[in-house]
Amino acid sequence: xxxxxxxxxxxxxxxxxxxxxxxxxxxxxxxxxxxxxxxxxxxxxxxxxxxxxxxxxxxxxxxxxxxxxxxxxxxxxxxxxxxxxxxxxxxxxxxxxxxxxxxxxxxxxxxxxxxxxxxxxxxxxxxxxxxxxxxxxxxxxxxxxxxxxxxxxxxxxxxxxxxxxxxxxxxxxxxxxxxxxxxxxxxxxxxxxxxxxxxxxxxxxxxxxxxxxxxxxxxxxxxxxxxxxxxxxxxxxxxxxxxxxxxxxxxxxxxxxxxxxxxxxxxxxxxxxxxxxxxxxxxxxxxxxxxxxxxxxxxxxxxxxxxxxxxxxxxxxxxxxxxxxxxxxxxxxxxxxxxxxxxxxxxxxxxxxxxxxxxxxxxxxxxxxxxxxxxxxxxxxxxxxxxxxxxxxxxxxxxxxxxxxxxxxxxxxxxxxxxxxxxxxxxxxxxxxxxxxxxxxxxxxxxxxxxxxxxxxxxxxxxxxxxxxx
Ligand SMILES: *[C@@H]1O[C@H](CO)[C@@H](O)[C@H](O)[C@H]1NC(C)=O
Ligand SMILES: *[C@@H]1O[C@H](CO)[C@@H](O)[C@H](O)[C@H]1NC(C)=O
Ligand SMILES: *[C@@H]1O[C@H](CO)[C@@H](O)[C@H](O)[C@H]1NC(C)=O
Numbered sequence: 229x230x231x232x233x234x235x236x237x238x239x240x241x242x243x244x245x246x247x248x249x250x251x252x253x254x255x256x257x258x259x260x261x262x263x264x265x266x267x268x269x270x271x272x273x274x275x276x277x278x279x280x281x282x283x284x285x286x287x288x289x290x291x292x293x294x295x296x297x298x299x300x301x302x303x304x305x306x307x308x309x310x311x312x313x314x315x316x317x318x319x320x321x322x323x324x325x326x327x328x329x330x331x332x333x334x335x336x337x338x339x340x341x342x343x344x345x346x347x348x349x350x351x352x353x354x355x356x357x358x359x360x361x362x363x364x365x366x367x368x369x370x371x372x373x374x375x376x377x378x379x380x381x382x383x384x385x386x387x388x389x390x391x392x393x394x395x396x397x398x399x400x401x402x403x404x405x406x407x408x409x410x411x412x413x414x415x416x417x418x419x420x421x422x423x424x425x426x427x428x429x430x431x432x433x434x435x436x437x438x439x440x441x442x443x444x445x446x447x448x449x450x451x452x453x454x455x456x457x458x459x460x461x462x463x464x465x466x467x468x469x470x471x472x473x474x475x476x477x478x479x480x481x482x483x484x485x486x487x488x489x490x491x492x493x494x495x496x497x498x499x500x501x502x503x504x505x506x507x508x509x510x511x512x513x514x515x516x517x518x519x520x521x522x523x524x525x526x527x528x529x530x531x532x533x534x535x536x537x538x539x540x541x542x543x544x545x546x547x548x549x550x551x552x553x554x555x556x557x558x559x560x561x562x563x564x565x566x567x568x569x570x571x572x573x574x575x576x577x578x579x580x581x582x583x584x585x586x587x588x589x590x591x592x593x594x595x596x597x598x599x600x601x602x603x604x605x606x607x608x609x610x611x612x613x614x615x616x617x618x619x620x621x622x623x624x625x626x627x628x629x630x631x632x633x634x635x636x637x638x639x640x641x642x643x644x645x646x647x648x649x650x651x652x653x654x655x656x657x658x659x660x661x662x663x664x665x666x667x668x669x670x671x672x673x674x675x676x677x678x679x680x681x682x683x684x685x686x687x688x689x690x691x692x693x694x695x696x697x698x
Contacts, residue, residue, distance in 0.1 A: 261507065262517040264525035268504040269532035270586045272625035273314065274376055277648050285379045288386030292651055293633065294661035295642055301635035301662075305565035306391050306579040307558055308384065311586055311628040312405075312413040313373025314508040316365035317501065324498040329359045331495065337485040346483050349518040357515050361505075369412040370509045376627035377413045377583075381420025383649070388633075391578040394425040399575065401561075402434035404583040405441035413627075414583040434583075440554055441584035444540075444591065447550035447685035454544050463543075464535045466607030468493045472527045480519050500528045508626060529621060530610055536620050537605055540590040548594035552679040554582075555595055558632060559669070559676060565634050566641035566665055586624040593630065593647075595675065597655035599623060623647070634665065641665040 266276045275281045295301035317325065336350060385392045392400065404414040414434045422430045444450055454460045467473060473493055480496050481488040499516050506514035520528070537543045558580075565576040582588075593599060599618045603609065631646040644662035645652050656671045657663045669676060 260513045262503055262513050264503065264517065264520050264522060265507055267522075267525040267529035267621055268500075268508075268625075269529055269620045270536065270624050271501060271504040271508065272621040273508050274380075274625045274627040274648070277622055277625050277628075278650075281379075285375075286382055286386070288383050290387060292646060292649060293387065294644060294651055295635045295637055296660075296662070299637040299639055299642075301637035301642060303388055303391055303633055304578070304636045304641075305562065305576065305632075305634040306384070306388050307561055307582070307632040307634075308579070309554070309558075309582045309584065309589060309592065309630045310377070310380065310413070310417070311589055311624060311626065312369060312407075312409040312583060313376030313416070314370050314626045315373050315409045316368050316370055316509065317361060317505055319363045319366040321498065321501060322361045322363050322365065324494055325361055325502055326359060328495045328498045328502070329357075331486065331490065332484055335486060335490065346518075349515060350483065350485060353515045367407070367409055369409040369416075372509060372511070373409065373626065374412060374416040374419075377416035378420035378423065380627055380629065381417045382424045384631075385421060385424035388579070392421060392424075393578075394421075394427060396578045397421075398433075399577055401577050401580045402583075403437045403440060403581070404434050405585060405588070406436045406438050407442075407585070410441070410583045410585070411436065414581070417581060417583065434581075440557055441582060441588050443553050443681070444547075444550050444587050447546070447681070449685045449687075450544075450546045450550040453546055454539060460544060461535065461538050463538055463605075463607045464531070467531055467534055467610070470607050472610050473531065476524045476527050479524065483519050497528060497531070500525070526614075527610070529619070530605070530613065533616075533618060533620050534605055534607070536586070536590060536624075537618055540587055541594040541618065542600050542604065546684065548591045549679065549684040550681075551588075551591035551595050552675075552681045552684060554588070554592055555675060555679055558592075559672075562632060562634055562643065562665065566636075586620070586628065589624055589628055589630060590620075593623065595679075596672075598647075598652070600655075633662075635662060639664060643668045 261276075261282075266272065268276070280287055293303070316322075333354060336354065381392075390396075402414055402418065404410045411434070415430075415432050418430050418432055418434070422428075439446065444455075458465075473496075477491055477493060477496050478488050480499065481491040484491065499519055503514050503517040503520065506512045506516070540547050542548070561577065561580050567576075569576075601613075601616045601618055603612065605613050605616060605618065625648070628648055629646075631649070633644045633646070635642045635644070641664070642662040643654075643665045645654060651661050653659075653661060654663065654668055654671060657667060
């Protein structure tokens, strides 16, 4: 059960064990959750998006499946694209956390740190909190992350008992990114299915496929034009040093009793992430959380949304186009599953489970035309962006998922999309939850006929200019 952890983490494992025991004893009461937990961007827990799971992780609500009631529909295929579960910070963030904790340990002065309760909390931080993150934890899945995927698998089984049945196991396709946290996640998903079947042993049968799940690092136009291009993320840099962030920095520095210039935007973010990590890894309300009130958290959430928008989403067309291989894979799979068959044909895949990253899901969602607000978020329009639909805390928390459900119905196959287990309608087909599959195909015709990875990702570079073939 503890096998995700390398042996040198045994102490940590023991500590987590204690935490978990304590939690399970008090599982009837909803634990103490920092009020800023819904603003953690890609570090948000899945439960913050679906709070009913805090009471019952196994709750399945079949009313989310919405084919027309009068067409006698049955689900025939499920494609699920799933982000890995909760994980440790990456080495880069662990180094920042280390720097922050050293700074606070050696340079914060209680006497100058605000008044009363603020000073007490700083004292708690300095005397009770210990730096326990080590660089070798680097982004690995934590126990809670394994649980995220196990429980998701069980709930999906509850929604689609015939598709995810034990008898169908050998025909369920399971693919994962090669990253450790994803492989551990796809294993946990299979364990969840076994639990649902009350089966005995799991024989893992997933495949690693980075062409599909890590397309972004193979797309040269993306890597050179966005990933390694400092000007591509200009809005993020500007916001980081803009007035909203600066005000947050000053407030936090004051609470910490630090000179404001010592607390860089990176260190402010490290403190915010610490609050998120202690919640998502240990289910703790960390003493670091007291530093942030709701308006601070919204500013920091906006900062990470800006980054995801300009790096992985609508900010640059190439970011979404880099997901063309995954887009085509999904539609090829759906085409096959929906095709009329003679009784002698082999039965199609009942389910396709694809485990990747936030960086896998966001470009695909963008390609599909979702979460595209009228005005792009920039460094200067924070005030007008409070109602934006592009909020990564809602879209890509840990264990985020996009589900495509294909139904066999009297008028032909229909397709429904769910994001994080809630129905979401296809842009342009907003009248129905589950439009006819052929209408969905017609909506995405331009992509089905184009969206060519070689051309989008390599073509631009060879030509060093705009694509003139269009
Ligand atoms: C199920 O979800 C629907 C909305 O999709 C909601 O109205 C209903 O109350 C939910 N039922 C339960 C038991 O949670
Ligand atoms: C870098 O990004 C900027 C802004 O998006 C763009 O104008 C420029 O062409 C990009 N540079 C490269 C080498 O792609
Ligand atoms: C297996 O999957 C198919 C769809 O491919 C479905 O019709 C069938 O009911 C599933 N269950 C079993 C037990 O085969």
